[in-house]
Amino acid sequence: MRQTADDWDTSLPTLEDVAREAGVSTATVSRCLNSPDRVLEETRNRVMSVVHDLGYAPNFGARALAAKRTNTIGAIIPTMENAIFARGLQAFQEELGLHGLTLLVASSSYRPDVEEEQIRTLIARGADALLLIGHDRTQGIYDFLDRRGVPYVIAWVYNRSIPRISIGFDNHAAMKALTDQVLNNGHTRIGIITADTASNDRARERLEGFLAAVEEHGIDPASLPIHETAYGIDNGATGFKALMSADPRPTAVMCGNDVLAVGALRMASEMGLAVPGDVSITGFDDIELAQVASPALTTVHVPHRAMGRGAAQMLVDMLEGSRPLESTRLEAELCLRDTLGPCPIDSD
Amino acid sequence: MRQTADDWDTSLPTLEDVAREAGVSTATVSRCLNSPDRVLEETRNRVMSVVHDLGYAPNFGARALAAKRTNTIGAIIPTMENAIFARGLQAFQEELGLHGLTLLVASSSYRPDVEEEQIRTLIARGADALLLIGHDRTQGIYDFLDRRGVPYVIAWVYNRSIPRISIGFDNHAAMKALTDQVLNNGHTRIGIITADTASNDRARERLEGFLAAVEEHGIDPASLPIHETAYGIDNGATGFKALMSADPRPTAVMCGNDVLAVGALRMASEMGLAVPGDVSITGFDDIELAQVASPALTTVHVPHRAMGRGAAQMLVDMLEGSRPLESTRLEAELCLRDTLGPCPIDSD
DNA sequence: TCACACAATGCAAGCGCTTACATCAACATC
DNA sequence: GATGTTGATGTAAGCGCTTGCATTGTGTGA
Numbered sequence: 084m085r086q087t088a089d090d091w092d093t094s095l096p097t098l099e100d101v102a103r104e105a106g107v108s109t110a111t112v113s114r115c116l117n118s119p120d121r122v123l124e125e126t127r128n129r130v131m132s133v134v135h136d137l138g139y140a141p142n143f144g145a146r147a148l149a150a151k152r153t154n155t156i157g158a159i160i161p162t163m164e165n166a167i168f169a170r171g172l173q174a175f176q177e178e179l180g181l182h183g184l185t186l187l188v189a190s191s192s193y194r195p196d197v198e199e200e201q202i203r204t205l206i207a208r209g210a211d212a213l214l215l216i217g218h219d220r221t222q223g224i225y226d227f228l229d230r231r232g233v234p235y236v237i238a239w240v241y242n243r244s245i246p247r248i249s250i251g252f253d254n255h256a257a258m259k260a261l262t263d264q265v266l267n268n269g270h271t272r273i274g275i276i277t278a279d280t281a282s283n284d285r286a287r288e289r290l291e292g293f294l295a296a297v298e299e300h301g302i303d304p305a306s307l308p309i310h311e312t313a314y315g316i317d318n319g320a321t322g323f324k325a326l327m328s329a330d331p332r333p334t335a336v337m338c339g340n341d342v343l344a345v346g347a348l349r350m351a352s353e354m355g356l357a358v359p360g361d362v363s364i365t366g367f368d369d370i371e372l373a374q375v376a377s378p379a380l381t382t383v384h385v386p387h388r389a390m391g392r393g394a395a396q397m398l399v400d401m402l403e404g405s406r407p408l409e410s411t412r413l414e415a416e417l418c419l420r421d422t423l424g425p426c427p428i429d430s431d
Numbered sequence: 432m433r434q435t436a437d438d439w440d441t442s443l444p445t446l447e448d449v450a451r452e453a454g455v456s457t458a459t460v461s462r463c464l465n466s467p468d469r470v471l472e473e474t475r476n477r478v479m480s481v482v483h484d485l486g487y488a489p490n491f492g493a494r495a496l497a498a499k500r501t502n503t504i505g506a507i508i509p510t511m512e513n514a515i516f517a518r519g520l521q522a523f524q525e526e527l528g529l530h531g532l533t534l535l536v537a538s539s540s541y542r543p544d545v546e547e548e549q550i551r552t553l554i555a556r557g558a559d560a561l562l563l564i565g566h567d568r569t570q571g572i573y574d575f576l577d578r579r580g581v582p583y584v585i586a587w588v589y590n591r592s593i594p595r596i597s598i599g600f601d602n603h604a605a606m607k608a609l610t611d612q613v614l615n616n617g618h619t620r621i622g623i624i625t626a627d628t629a630s631n632d633r634a635r636e637r638l639e640g641f642l643a644a645v646e647e648h649g650i651d652p653a654s655l656p657i658h659e660t661a662y663g664i665d666n667g668a669t670g671f672k673a674l675m676s677a678d679p680r681p682t683a684v685m686c687g688n689d690v691l692a693v694g695a696l697r698m699a700s701e702m703g704l705a706v707p708g709d710v711s712i713t714g715f716d717d718i719e720l721a722q723v724a725s726p727a728l729t730t731v732h733v734p735h736r737a738m739g740r741g742a743a744q745m746l747v748d749m750l751e752g753s754r755p756l757e758s759t760r761l762e763a764e765l766c767l768r769d770t771l772g773p774c775p776i777d778s779d
Numbered sequence: 780t781c782a783c784a785c786a787a788t789g790c791a792a793g794c795g796c797t798t799a800c801a802t803c804a805a806c807a808t809c
Numbered sequence: 810g811a812t813g814t815t816g817a818t819g820t821a822a823g824c825g826c827t828t829g830c831a832t833t834g835t836g837t838g839a
Contacts, residue, residue, distance in 0.1 A: 782838095783836105784838105785835085785837100787833085787835100788832080788834100789830105789831080789833090791830095791831100792829090793827090794825105795824105799821100802817105805815090806813105806814085806815085807813085807815100808813080
């Protein structure tokens with residue numbers, strides 16, 4: 084078809100090749116691809132068949148350069164190893180695909196400096212918009228984003244006091260509701276193992292929800308042991324052991340997420356403590372681990388998929404610049420399973 | 432600095448802005464960024480400081496267009512929701528980052544047609560190389576990749592009989608080794624729950640490893656029940672129930688992966704069967720679930736991180752075109768925990 | 780002193796695409 | 810029949826960067 088057979092495999096067909104072959108201008112080919120209705124059907128069919136024959140595919144770089152947009156959405160998540168983000172991302176990607184958008188993922192390993200770099204990298208690579216987890220980051224980054232006019236949505240949190248557009252649930256309220264359950268079971272000596280709160284507003288809000296609930300119940304929050312630790316099953320186990328070394332020891336240990344709770348559960352078993360007979364344990368997130376753990380973990384179910392899907396829709400709307408957007412609040416539901424029980428009678 | 436303050440926020444600085452400000456040509460700025468040693472140190476310092484002042488960042492599209500490469504590696508995995516791929520990808524990305532490469536991830540939901548489309552999309556978006564899982568895909572795709580000269584490596588499998596460059600472990604051998612363990616425990620009526628084998632060579636090889644082992648042990652493979660199902664805890668549970676409805680029922684159920692095994696474990700508990708007292712269960716992969724399950728799952732530990740890291744290194748080598756590459760074989764190790772026990776005496 | 784090698788830098792031609800604008804034909808209107 | 814309108818298509822100017830080649834300036838050996 085084009086040129087000799089010799090260099091057939093050397094270079095890829097370009098718009099111009101298609102145009103020449105179809106006997107039209109490059110502009111027409113471009114229009115066939117990008118706004119088909121602006122081209123006569125007959126012409127379009129001819130062009131498209133050449134496109135097909137030649138196996139033509141537009142060059143991404145050239146397109147990005149000329150059109151000043153890439154149809155790429157960037158997402159920076161704390162880690163890929165955590166099922167909660169993975170699930171949300173999956174839904175996010177599926178929804179984006181429906182709109183012809185591609186997802187570019189980076190993970191920050193929960194490190195703010197890495198996250199900042201990732202954001203800049205993604206923008207430099209032409210991401211048209213961004214999905215970010217949580218509000219916690221320097222003002223400098225938000226300024227950067229605003230200056231470049233890059234739309235973004237914050238996911239996994241809903242906090243009415245922060246004006247940025249977000250989609251998520253109220254971590255504070257959810258943890259408070261779960262804590263109320265624990266309190267209603269008669270527990271008063273409650274320990275908590277929380278994820279790092281320094282640059283993680285989800286963790287912080289959960290902790291505050293916990294504190295608010297106990298205080299409302301007339302318990303002095305300062306009297307309760309708080310163990311802060313990094314993410315990981317082993318850290319949950321260690322944290323649990325530390326909390327249980329107090330005397331008198333807690334009758335319930337609440338955890339900032341399911342992974343920590345599973346670690347706690349394992350340690351309880353190693354220490355020969357019955358759950359919930361001797362001690363109650365709760366988690367947060369409702370990942371697969373939670374229902375598989377034994378006994379099945381009492382936790383909070385977070386709408387991961389809905390958040391992912393919703394975030395994608397919001398971003399699409401923002402890019403189309405149609406309706407003015409506001410934050411979306413989703414519900415996180417209590418998931419009462421088997422690790423929460425009444426406070427042991429010989430409690431004191 | 433540049434232009435009036437009014438449109439300061441409108442357009443981003445370009446190479447030309449930097450060049451003008453630093454009093455050099457665009458070529459020199461470009462060289463400062465790409466091959467610093469070809470520029471006088473003094474000049475370079477001046478240029479870099481302007482780059483910094485202006486907050487200049489190269490435009491990805493333009494760079495890709497001019498340089499004909501993007502420093503992007505694409506990866507298509509079956510699903511993000513499976514911890515095994517997530518972990519491997521994390522390591523893969525970390526290693527790529529060390530070499531200034533960015534990762535573009537897509538997931539195919541285990542669907543060959545989707546995977547093919549994703550591959551084309553990633554290539555169209557300029558991925559310089561690809562990470563693929565398993566060998567199973569149409570020859571057409573391999574031809575496409577070869578024609579475009581796109582380097583790729585196949586991960587999660589090692590199969591000496593296939594010439595494509597890969598990094599992984601021998602699924603067949605690993606499953607055979609695990610099956611030998613089961614056989615050594617005296618089991619002869621062994622059922623297996625396998626993932627879909629149609630377009631998944633990992634699953635198929637595991638199944639074949641199982642069959643090879645039992646046959647070698649003098650058992651007719653055709654006499655053993657095989658249950659094939661999609662991925663998911665619930666499917667594992669259903670499969671287990673189906674297998675256990677046979678009479679006489681199996682004394683051991685081996686599963687193609689940990690997720691299925693965890694489902695089986697749950698169903699065993701629901702059916703009031705003791706594990707491994709009444710029935711032994713095994714998994715494959717050694718994901719977190721496996722050690723958290725109760726009893727802890729006997730499984731095969733797969734070197735996820737090593738595969739990810741190794742795949743990245745291989746791809747880097749291929750892009751640099753340095754050494755000629757060959758496939759890498761990693762070891763998968765048996766992970767004997769608590770769900771495999773001796774065959775019950777009243778077995779027959 | 781002159782020719783020459785070589786290092787540092789500049790010049791300018793693209794890379795493949797999009798899109799504002801120009802062109803043209805076909806038709807309707809008065 | 811002259812004029813205006815409209816829709817389909819072509820023309821060509823970039824988008825921001827890399828890089829082969831040309832130019833300049835410096836140090837070298839004969």
